Amino acid sequence: DAPPRCRACPVRVAAVSSFTRFDAPMLVQYDDKASALLGADHWRVAQPFRFYLGEKDSDRWVYVPAGYLTDGASVPRMFWNVVPPWGQYGQAAVVHDIVCEYLSITTDGKPVPVSRARCDAILLEAMEVLGVPSWKRYPIYWAVCAYRVVARVDQPSRDALKMQLEAEWLR
Secondary structure (H helix, E strand, O other): OOOOOOOOOOOOOOOOOOOOOEOOOOOEEEOHHHHHHHOOOOEEEOOOEEEEOOOOOOOEEEEEOOOOEEOOOOOOHHHOOOOOOOOOOHHHHHHHHHHHHHOEEEEOOEEEEOOHHHHHHHHHHHHHHOOOOHHHHHHHHHHHHHHHHHOOOOOOOOOHHHHHHHHHHHO
16 A cells, blocks of 8 residues: 655655565664663664565665664654554664665665665665554654654764774674
């Protein structure tokens, strides 16, 4: 089913094929040290995975490496009873986090820049692949679109300390 259009979200989402487009399940573990240093709960991705855009084994993907730190879905605490930071959409939230952090995807093995609006469309596509029901995925999608517009977010959301902690973990 096609999402009702949002003027703030001009990017069209590709039709979802019947193929799964995550090449591995998501495994995360809570990271006490990173959470304390970053001042918010963070989980570390324990197993790398790719999310293929289009269909499985397409030439466009988002890669999430082992060691990547995520806060799950960035939902204000007052809404956690409706949309907690983790749920069926958790792997899609991690994909969205990393795409927003770098504002790029991989195409033909090379990084390609994407807009913040495209990041939000990738979140919607990933939630659909995960089977998140439309009554839940569209409000999540609209909320991230509204945040992008209201906060005028158009730059990568990189955090130097977070990146340092990820690099240290890999050593």
